[in-house]
Amino acid sequence: MEAMDAASVTFLREVLATTGWVERTCEFALPLRATRTPGGLLVVGTPEDEPWHLAAHLDDEARVSGLAQLAPTLVRWSPPPGAPPHLAVGIDRIQAARRGETLFVVAERKAPVPLLERVDDARRTGATILALDGGDPDLEGLAHDALAVPERDGLFTFDAAQHLVSMAAGEAPRQRGRLLDRLARLAERVTGPRVPD
Template sequence: MDAQHVMLLRELLASTPWVERSEDFARALRRTRSPGGLMLLGTPDDEPWHLAAHLDDEARYSGLPVLSPTLVRWQPPPDAPAHLRVGLDRLAEARRGETLFVVNAAEEAPVPLLERVDDARRTGATILSLDQGDPELTSLAHDSISLRPQAAPLTFEGLQHLVSTAAGQADPDRKPGFRERLSRFLDVVSGPRIAD
């Protein structure tokens, strides 16, 4: 789904709570403190490749490197490139300030997934979930966005696009950081530059 289709989807859903809810959820994604701290995990049978690619694109387009996810895989092949070789041991290293974003397209998360999520939560990671109404996974998450399968006209894939696009958008409520304030100050102090 390209940017134009996502904009059409947003227009179609403007009178529903989905656009605002996806924007709220995206704010939680942007709270990850450092690049590499956003871990993306699916089920053993369904890895969220598509969402990982879109978040990586949004990280580049928006200049927010914290949105570039680390795709955590259940059984990464040992000969895969380094960024595709991150296994479940990464979750054991999860700490406060990092985010575990769990994507479960099934109605219920498998027990091994729930156990890994619970472990990451205990070590201090923020847990976010995008699912299809899974009460067990939702209970472990600090924030979740659930789409029941019958919630037409939105599909699970469409919801992933709403969330990833919203993550890359400027947050009007975000206060500028020290470097941004310093840069603006220096621009004001130095005044306009006059060409010779």
């Protein structure tokens, strides 16, 4: 996942505004906010591709938004000995997932069978399963919600999707903003646009 600042993500949103992807990423990100406790948002990838950069962005969003439940636990397949605590959580953590926790699987390529088995276990124990993937029917069949990113869809790449989802997770639900925008437009129609002093 390439580094992308907030201004770049905002620009990307503007470019993608008419495609439906912005709304879909916002809708997909909403359940991330519903995780009940800090550390209960488990983020896992494949053995070859750990989503540490996405986890860092979610951690930033948790801090900025004040939503402690967005601070993720990065689950790793083989944490190296002596890794700091936040980078030392092994794959067995998924087996301990419970109701009120969210397992967020990030896999651009097909999820391996050991990952699918663990996702199935977490679903059976009541965890909410979300999948950001490249179109994996096996993974999507286990997920409560999945966002499949097409291999080629202009600017909407797998990397862009991760940035859009992490930013959307830290924001208030967009419906409220839409209502306020509509009320502001209605007020302008009634009273006319506000003239600066």
